[in-house]
Amino acid sequence: MFNNFKERFSRRGSNPFKQQGGKEANDAASKLTPTTSSSGHLAAPRNSNPFASADPVMRQPGMFRSRSFCPLSPYSTLPDTHSNPSEAPPSYSAATASSISPPTTSTSADDQYDFLKSFDTIFLIDDSGSMAGRSWRETQKALETITPICTERDADGIDIYFLNHPDSTYHRGIKRASTIIEIFQNVRPGGGTPTGQKLNKIVRPYLREYESKPDTTKPINIIVITDGEPSDDVESVIINAAKKLDRLEAPSWQVGIQFFQVGKEPSARKHLKQLDDGLQELAGDDELRDIVDTVPFTGDGNEELTAAGIMKVVLGSVNRRLDRNSRDLHR
Structure with a gap:
């Protein structure tokens, strides 16, 4: 499959961005066990900030005055850490000064x-024909688990897109998790899996905005829920986005893409893993930034996500410390 990727990539001569002209915890381990809501779904666990000792990776340290797998296992308990005020990016406010401060965890x-308060969260849902049935039910359960975490921490609301279902202004700036579920329940899966095309539609204008207003453009965290391999070219979209972020010397967390696999299609899991681990080789650039993370909804024995597994889903692509550990994500 990887050789096929390389062959596909080598045949491409177009760049989707070419025309743009230049985007812990001292508590006992028991506190990390996720609680269960009255609806039977996982609730967000209570714990202190796990990013207190993470080293934010930037392509060039100090390049912005303004605004990968560590010992942490995102599927088990968190080790003791100590606060470090230079970790996560700050909460964003449109009313702040024209520059974004260095990372902080004091909030x-x-x-x-x-x-998550520092990011705009975007959900991209695969509503292709293969998602009908079990995968669609798993997607709803996944959304019920993780969207409350995101909506409670994005002051201007989250956005949701589907691969095939028409876009709507009603799908933007959503501040209630129940609204996400309502929208989802009104969509019926059908069609292909144009993941690359849809990602490009989201990322391309964002990078254009970031290029023109780098100090005030809020970072984005894109969570893609899918069961299969894309039917189009997603690799070059991600590679070109990463290259442009490198050229613009953007912070390492400026754009993150988290692929969250529902279903158990082996070829899909292999492909998504390749997106996570093999893009540098595919691009022929060992220094290409890593903006992708992947995690399956269930483990090999149908185990559900642990507290840390949920955290990896919502933060793995923008905090490289979580992307360095793939064990114990399920229980």
């Missing part, structure tokens, strides 16, 4: 998802 010591 909420008891909220391990506080990092």
